[in-house]
Amino acid sequence: ATVVLRNQCHAETWLHTVYFECHTHTIESLSVDVAHPISPSPQPLLFDLPWPWTHPPTCTPPLPEIPTGLCIFVNSNFADGRGIGIVTTPALAGHVASLPAFRSPQKSREGSLNVNVHSRLWRTEEIERKGIGSLAARDLEPDTEMLKYTPAFMAYLEHTLPTLEREALWRTALLQLPQETRDSFLALSYVHKDKRVRVQAIVQANTFQLDIDGVNHLAVFPETSRLNHDCAPNAQYVVDAEMLTHTVRTTRRVREGEELGIAYTSPMEKAEVRRDKMREGFGFVCQCARCVNSERSDSVLNTIHSLEAHLNDWTPSSLATPAMADQLIALYEQEELQGFLDVPFGHRALAANAVGDVEGARDWARKAGREVMGKDGRGAVAVGVWEEVVRDADGHWSYGRRVGRG
Numbered sequence: 001a002t003v004v005l006r007n008q009c010h011a012e013t014w015l016h017t018v019y020f021e022c023h024t025h026t027i028e029s030l031s032v033d034v035a036h037p038i039s040p041s042p043q044p045l046l047f048d049l050p051w052p053w054t055h056p057p058t059c060t061p062p063l064p065e066i067p068t069g070l071c072i073f074v075n076s077n078f079a080d081g082r083g084i085g086i087v088t089t090p091a092l093a094g095h096v097a098s099l100p101a102f103r104s105p106q107k108s109r110e111g112s113l114n115v116n117v118h119s120r121l122w123r124t125e126e127i128e129r130k131g132i133g134s135l136a137a138r139d140l141e142p143d144t145e146m147l148k149y150t151p152a153f154m155a156y157l158e159h160t161l162p163t164l165e166r167e168a169l170w171r172t173a174l175l176q177l178p179q180e181t182r183d184s185f186l187a188l189s190y191v192h193k194d195k196r197v198r199v200q201a202i203v204q205a206n207t208f209q210l211d212i213d214g215v216n217h218l219a220v221f222p223e224t225s226r227l228n229h230d231c232a233p234n235a236q237y238v239v240d241a242e243m244l245t246h247t248v249r250t251t252r253r254v255r256e257g258e259e260l261g262i263a264y265t266s267p268m269e270k271a272e273v274r275r276d277k278m279r280e281g282f283g284f285v286c287q288c289a290r291c292v293n294s295e296r297s298d299s300v301l302n303t304i305h306s307l308e309a310h311l312n313d314w315t316p317s318s319l320a321t322p323a324m325a326d327q328l329i330a331l332y333e334q335e336e337l338q339g340f341l342d343v344p345f346g347h348r349a350l351a352a353n354a355v356g357d358v359e360g361a362r363d364w365a366r367k368a369g370r371e372v373m374g375k376d377g378r379g380a381v382a383v384g385v386w387e388e389v390v391r392d393a394d395g396h397w398s399y400g401r402r403v404g405r406g
């Protein structure tokens with residue numbers, strides 16, 4: 001057998017973290033021939049123009065669930081010489097080539113950071129028991145854009161290739177990247193110590209999810225990778241699948257020297273679940289304040305979930321009121337979950353609308369919409385949901401549903 005890592009798992013959370021491994025089988029006698037890893041494709045490759053790749057694609061043979069196979073597509077000039085290495089199907093590479101990231105990469109929105117330029121708002125430092133982390137280089141206001149980067153490496157998320165073949169394929173892609181980019185990738189932390197799967201181990205510890213034409217890809221943004229996990233994060237990120245950018249913003253005021261953290265898993269899960277995911281997926285024991293104080297934080301979560309259940313109850317006997325949604329907002333803030341306020345703000349909007357408070361409904365729906373954009377990006381479905389309430393509150397299904405309870 002040539003499989004080192006098996007039964008790969010894909011985390012089902014919305015937080016864009018991917019776990020590569022459920023079980024590790026280390027077979028000492030294996031070695032990987034990186035110099036001649038992949039047989040060339042037997043088929044001619046057809047792609048949509050434009051052709052932005054700087055190296056001839058190397059491909060796997062057809063794979064069980066991917067008949068066209070996977071190929072390496074590298075553009076070493078991408079993003080002013082940072083380069084990008086993508087392992088995907090020829091058709092999806094054609095889609096990537098047609099994205100604004102390749103066709104009109106200069107366009108950055110007004111007031112937005114320049115892509116791949118250090119904002120000087122953060123710096124990295126060794127942090128006790130966490131490896132390297134990122135710290136605020138000065139006091140930061142809420143919603144400050146801090147990092148905006150394109151991926152150095154992306155790979156189609158499959159469970160088909162034997163682990164060592166995947167390793168060889170991904171390594172070949174990395175070898176084609178400009179040296180600086182490759183070095184920053186290879187300097188990242190990793191979960192498994194086995195050198196034969198080093199590239200996959202790095203991806204496991206550092207990946208975000210990026211949809212290419214509806215297909216999951218793993219993406220590594222080396223600078224952003226130095227953000228450690230926190231269950232009450234003071235930063236959150238949005239991935240723009242058209243511009244191929246990953247942008248990180250503060251969720252609340254951050255003091256100079258404070259560590260910046262993002263959530264690797266949902267902070268709305270119980271402490272035990274969060275801790276298990278961090279241990280299994282990332283190899284560390286979460287010591288954040290909410291995990292250390294888990295009895296208290298779980299009890300607040302229980303109250304949050306119970307309030308949300310009431311607010312989601314639209315039967316005639318529902319006990320939900322706007323005051324209940326206010327209480328929910330206060331609990332999110334108390335738990336420092338400012339990055340997730342779209343949910344209680346949305347409940348507040350519907351609770352207001354349900355008692356006929358159209359102005360209140362619009363105000364809260366606007367706020368919920370802004371929070372969704374900060375968390376899930378402009379294209380998120382929920383943005384449209386809240387826009388609908390703003391546009392036509394008294395035509396909305398929630399209008400007047402609980403009149404007399406406000």
Ligand SMILES: C[S@@+](CC[C@H](N)C(=O)[O-])C[C@H]1O[C@@H](n2cnc3c(N)ncnc32)[C@H](O)[C@@H]1O
Binds near residue numbers: 129190
């Ligand atoms: C994306 S990297 C973060 C940067 C990393 N600390 C480094 O040195 O490059 C993820 C890895 O950082 C470490 N890590 C992240 N958050 C942590 C935390 N809250 N406590 C301890 N270790 C953490 C774990 O080793 C994890 O696998």
